[in-house]
Amino acid sequence: MRTTGLQVSGVGFLLRRLELALVMGDPRMAHDPLRSQRRAIAVGVLMSMLVAGGAVMLALLRPQPAVDEAVLAQDEAGGLYVRLGEAFHPVTNVASARLVARQPVEPTHSTFQQIQKFPHGPAIGVPAAPELVQSPGGAWMVCDGGRVEVAPEAQTFASGVLRGPSGVWLVHGTQRAKVDDQTARLLGVPEHNVTRPVVQQFDRLPDLTAGVLRKHIPTGLPEPFDRTGRLLQADDRVFLTLRGGVVELKGPRRTYAEAIIGVPARRVSLAEVLAQPSVRPGPRSLGIIPDTDAPFAPAGRLCAGQDGLTRPVGSFSSIPDAPEVSFSGPRGTSVLSTERGLALVSETGVRYGVGSHADLAALGFRDPVQVPWRVIAGLPDGGLLSEDNARATTATITASAKTAESPMATR
Secondary structure: OOHHHHHHHHHHHHOOOOOOOOHHOOOOOOOHHHHHHHHHHHHHHHHHHHHHHHHHHHHOOOOOOOHHHHOOOOOOOOOEEEEEOOOOEEEEOOHHHHHHHHHOOOEOOHHHHHHHHHHHOOOOOOOOOOOOOOOEEEEEEEEEOOOOEEEEEEEEEOOOEEOOOOEEEEEEOOOOEEEOOHHHHHHHHHHOOOHHHHHHEEEEOOOOOOOHOOOOEEOOOOOOOOOOOOOEEEEEEEEEEEOEEEEEEOOOHHHHHHHOOOOOOEEOOHHHHOOOOOOOOOOOOOOOOOOOOOOOOOOOOOEEOOEEEEEEEOOOOOOOOOOOOOOOOOOOOEEEEEOEEEEOOOOOEEEEEEOOOHHHHHHHOOOOOEEHHHOOOOOEEEEEHHHHHHHOOOOOOOOOHHHHOOOOOOO
């Protein structure tokens, strides 16, 4: 005979009554406390597993702070502490800690209570330091008003005529000479109005005056080479007599001399010219005027760059022409090498000296860009970043030095 569903249900009912009678001492089954107990146990086990899983994840993501081996520790408020020997010293910024540690260390996050377990020393560090993120390289230049600009690229011009507060100047390469007011017209090139800081970026040579070429002084050579300031033409070449010999005129030099002297050149044979000694023009006659057809700077904005007159191509700044801004450059810190040593320039235009290449490596910078000192000399000085200065004690640690907006804790 087959078992029916009612029989199975009845057997289950009797088994539950027997279980309740054995466990609870009450077979009446007014309610089923074992089911509630099982449900509570299951929920408890599930909650315990969730809590344990969360604790494991928290331990992996944020392990218990430990500073036993840390060189640089940072508490929950942003305060920085650098280890010297067995003691922790409050330090003004990450840059100072790196200079003291002689390596580009990163802060180890901990708590104030953990750090207080170790011996403490006096506060040390330099009061201010730039961001420790190196900026891309670029072309450095000084523009009107002494504004220092860094552009991704720059267009360089060999020569140009500048009019500044102190007069008219002929610039060739990195040198300048004061010239007569009509020089730009004599050469047929544009004249550029610039401010004093741009003019002063170039090394000064003796003034160049047109009257020197108009003087006729005996040269000690046979006629027609016996007087200075004479133009002589042999075939399609033009020469100028100077004291002690002749010089061939080419490019802008020829244009300038022909315009100043104003007398047509005498025809002579090339053999006669080649028989005379050759001389170099003096700095007051034609010295700075180029003798090649190198292009003069065309009309437009000009700056004084590393190799001469330049014009920025592109800009790192969103406001490159703002006159009230004294520095325009890329984000981050620029690493420079000048004839006076290493330097760092912050994105706000503050210049910091660096004690040595070892100090530069400790800060985490490398590959400095070669820039003349005169280009960055006008920037505000932020002080010297060196190991000795970083180890010097400081009276207080300001809130701005302890609590940083940036991850490098340098602001």
